[in-house]
Amino acid sequence: MKLAFFLSFAILAVEVVGGIISNSLALLSDAGHVLTDIAAIGLSWYAMKQSLKAPSEGYTFGYHRSGILAAFINALSLIVIAIIILWEAVRRLQAPEEVGSTWLFISAGVGLILNLYLGFGLGLNKEDNMNVRSAVLHMVGDAAASAGVIIGGLIIHFTGWYVVDPILSVGIAVLIAFGAFGIVKQTIHILMEATPKDVELRKVAEAICSIPGIHAVHDLHVWSITSGRNALSCHVTLDADMTIGQSQTLLREIEHRLLHLNIGHCTVQMEDDGHPHPASMLCDGSEPGHAHEHG
Numbered sequence: 001m002k003l004a005f006f007l008s009f010a011i012l013a014v015e016v017v018g019g020i021i022s023n024s025l026a027l028l029s030d031a032g033h034v035l036t037d038i039a040a041i042g043l044s045w046y047a048m049k050q051s052l053k054a055p056s057e058g059y060t061f062g063y064h065r066s067g068i069l070a071a072f073i074n075a076l077s078l079i080v081i082a083i084i085i086l087w088e089a090v091r092r093l094q095a096p097e098e099v100g101s102t103w104l105f106i107s108a109g110v111g112l113i114l115n116l117y118l119g120f121g122l123g124l125n126k127e128d129n130m131n132v133r134s135a136v137l138h139m140v141g142d143a144a145a146s147a148g149v150i151i152g153g154l155i156i157h158f159t160g161w162y163v164v165d166p167i168l169s170v171g172i173a174v175l176i177a178f179g180a181f182g183i184v185k186q187t188i189h190i191l192m193e194a195t196p197k198d199v200e201l202r203k204v205a206e207a208i209c210s211i212p213g214i215h216a217v218h219d220l221h222v223w224s225i226t227s228g229r230n231a232l233s234c235h236v237t238l239d240a241d242m243t244i245g246q247s248q249t250l251l252r253e254i255e256h257r258l259l260h261l262n263i264g265h266c267t268v269q270m271e272d273d274g275h276p277h278p279a280s281m282l283c284d285g286s287e288p289g290h291a292h293e294h295g
Contacts, residue, residue: 018103025166072183086173190223237271
């Protein structure tokens, strides 16, 4: 991951210099796409480092969500880059500018070779890691963009159709914006503590209620601490005469079943049937009987 991060900076530098010398907006746009690779790899690397830090009194869940905040900021900056590329592409479509094909071929070729090298190298990693898989997809996508720039350069070289350069830029800008919008959507979903997309709340409630001895579940919440780390809190109702030992057996069974539903951290409050609670499994303070008075 460290090698991929620093080699991506090398690709970025080569394509920026080559884009300026050749006056190719498509190559500069591809450099913007490389920036998405750097952001994705950097965030994956950063998240791996942060996840090793122990929780503290100030951050009891640890530092996993710092990667989500960084992803949100990076995605917004990438959208700004895409808008700038589109603005310049529209200007060049109205008045196409001459593009030097030699430096375009060299720079895009370097990007294509290094991205394929990194993509295949990371792809051979046997570890089943979501961060690694997403980084591979970024590399393959940028290799495809570099290949497109080379094809565009060939068309310009043999036909002199300089309008191909801004057209390619529009395509790359749309690719950047599409990926960035996807990241923004995912990060907002996590920051709003929405139910994870891989978790069905109704199935979670059914799994808990299907355990013998549990009558109902309410105040059920499921959220993501960070991507792939889901947490749950809920209240369950039991028989009033159940012993502590019996309730602990039920708790272990709940934890076991939730683990199979991709929920690794759970907090369960156990109550008897006489304890006031809402009729819904969701928390709603407006429902009668949910607000408790304590003397």
